[in-house]
Amino acid sequence: MVAAPGRPEDQGWPQLAYLVLAVFAGPWTIWLSRIAQDHGLIGWHLPQGLALWSISPALALTVLSVGGRSGLRDLGDRLLRWRAPTWIYLVALGLPVVIAVGSAALVSGTGGDVPVGRLMSLPAALIYLGYGTGLFLLTEEAAWRGALLPRVQDRLGPAGASLIIGAVWAAWHLPLVANPAEHDRGLPVMPFLILIAATSVLITGLVNAAAGSVVVAAVFHASFDASYSYVGVVGPGHAMLNVAAVLTTVTAAALLLVTDGRLLLTREARR
Template identity: 35%
Template sequence: MRLRSAVRRHPVVVFFVLTYAIAWGVLPFGTFGAYAPLVAALVVAPLCRGRAGLVELGRRLVRWRVPWWCYLLAIGVPLAVHLLAVLLRGEVSTIAWAAAGDVLLVALVRLVNPGDGPLGEEPGWRGFALPGMQARLSPLASTSILAVLVTAWHLPIAFLVGGDVVTTLVGLVVGTVAVTFWYSWLFDHARGSVLLVLVAHAVEGAVQDDTLLYFGLWLAVAVVLVVADLRWWRRPAPAEATWSRPEHGVIL
């Protein structure tokens, strides 16, 4: 009863603690628990909100009735960032272009694989944590906090992939912070749809390249989104992008 009471009082805090514990707990075995946010959300949501918590999380995962342009941006923005990086590097004549079918297949696999980034992370980051924080904080404040926590959570990956650790860390930090702002903007404008963010994340992962230029372009996208839509970032989040019972979904 005491544990459940603590979870009810600070559900988002408990979610992050559990997410870090699960993902980092397997590091001694040479792996990283990318599925941790999904597991943590499935554990904390019913503890703090009962069956209603799981139902609301599930509805976000299948919410497909959103403005048509959200689908266009979810797919088009990652592709545009990738193509622009290729053009700026001057690799148009030498790059081995992947067939559209191959990119689609990779994206679909990532979309349904709970051990991969999109399905393993988005139900937790955007499905549980962000709506909880936005119940009391503005989208800008919520996303800034989320960007720091999500980026720190990813840092051990730089030491697992090998290669130049410093370059990998810089790219990881810049890229993760940038796409966190992009995903938050898309999530809120898509009426709190985790499905749309899943699609965007899966497409981005299917075309991603690990260059600083690529991650720098994502940073530029984030800056444009904040500067061009600053008034929206400072307003209360849309009702669909917060928990239906704010008192059980805050980080404070």
């Protein structure tokens, strides 16, 4: 494939590795400091609230280093590319809710516990939806879907890029299941990682349909976290997490099948 502007062909896998390291460096350092303190290895920890925000400066400097000013402009354009058909925003907002509610219904129907509102209240979830959209737009999604997705997609195509980024994105979350400061602590690792990797496929489809918009990815991500926390998918008891992982994987597989692996990629999304 011919690389798009801001992503010259001479950018190889080492440059992509630098971008991945930029996303891992700050959050993992901060998260691991809390885990180390919890195990008595050190007597202090770095402020956990800075974990995601540490991505932004590292990402900007790395994109400038590997892609020059044109690469930084390309990333900025994707962050500001908010215009998209209404249906895309409806799916970005609604699909996580549908999967969360569907998981709750299936677990409840078999007599399982559905801890709605225990982990996060409905007002808090709605507030988080707005805050999380801005947070993820400027941090996580700027990295995964703004900087990495278009570059990896140029090389491996939509399906390959989604699976590779999904695997790396899932691995990036690993410290959260051991971090006492996170709601994800104690979650079963495999369903958690499968859920994240499958979600990567869904987000790729939305971003491609929205001509590369990272805003759409941020909306989906915020809706995912808010709805899963409110309904209790990532709460105590893991039955809903297992069901959500299966439902998300089936949905992702269906999207790959229906789009013949193209995941709604348009020429505009590659620009």
